[in-house]
Amino acid sequence: GAVVSQHPSRVICKSGTSVKIECRSLDFQATTMFWYRQFPKQSLMLMATSNEGSKATYEQGVEKDKFLINHASLTLSTLTVTSAHPEDSSFYICSARAGAQGNYGYTFGSGTRLTVV
Amino acid sequence: SQQGEEDPQALSIQEGENATMNCSYKTSINNLQWYRQNSGRGLVHLILIRSNEREKHSGRLRVTLDTSKKSSSLLITASRAADTASYFCATGRGSNYKLTFGKGTLLTVNP
Numbered sequence: 001g002a003v004v005s006q007h008p009s010r011v012i013c014k015s016g017t018s019v020k021i022e023c024r025s026l027d028f029q030a031t032t033m034f035w036y037r038q039f040p041k042q043s044l045m046l047m048a049t050s051n052e053g054s055k056a057t058y059e060q061g062v063e064k065d066k067f068l069i070n071h072a073s074l075t076l077s078t079l080t081v082t083s084a085h086p087e088d089s090s091f092y093i094c095s096a097r098a099g100a101q102g103n104y105g106y107t108f109g110s111g112t113r114l115t116v117v
Numbered sequence: 118s119q120q121g122e123e124d125p126q127a128l129s130i131q132e133g134e135n136a137t138m139n140c141s142y143k144t145s146i147n148n149l150q151w152y153r154q155n156s157g158r159g160l161v162h163l164i165l166i167r168s169n170e171r172e173k174h175s176g177r178l179r180v181t182l183d184t185s186k187k188s189s190s191l192l193i194t195a196s197r198a199a200d201t202a203s204y205f206c207a208t209g210r211g212s213n214y215k216l217t218f219g220k221g222t223l224l225t226v227n228p
Contacts, residue, residue, distance in 0.1 A: 105164075105165045
């Protein structure tokens with residue numbers, strides 16, 4: 001089945017530094033990937049839609065300059081949390097769709113636990 | 118904004134029993150999907166039901182969809198301890214089929 005690989009699984013960084021999270025589709029091409037954020041015991045909140053070769057589309061309230069998204073190829077999307085602060089600590093998950101629109105579920109990465117100290 | 122709302126928020130049952138979770142949504146949808154998430158992990162797709170379908174089965178899973186009531190249910194039969202996880206419904210809509218997730222149901226299956 002379709003696999004999305006997300007790295008790193010855990011990262012601890014100092015306040016003010018930047019962290020890059022990678023999301024790769026291993027056996028399919030993903031023209032669109034999605035980035036979510038999840039707080040403990042809460043649901044997933046869509047942050048942005050990443051489109052290969054074009055600018056990402058951010059959801060309302062998500063800072064574009066804070067969360068930089070790059071989708072340079074059909075198999076790789078990256079999320080960079082810039083100048084991270086403790087309030088950015090969260091679980092970040094990417095997803096992609098392997099099949100035709102509306103016919104298949106989405107494949108999710110295993111998530112990245114970010115802790116900013 | 119969150120569209121799906123699951124209930125109950127938490128459910129604790131004994132192994133072998135059936136578990137039923139419900140999901141309600143607010144706007145029109147193309148499809149509704151159910152996902153499972155083990156603690157601290159990514160989501161696993163369980164089943165997708167299209168807006169023109171009313172019921173779907175996959176192994177021990179049974180999903181129903183009532184578009185007139187804007188609701189769906191997920192039934193897990195003969196539950197196992199390994200079914201312990203959070204279960205989310207998600208609705209897909211729009212040309213990009215962005216998913217909107219509900220708040221989830223935490224299912225605990227006791228051995």
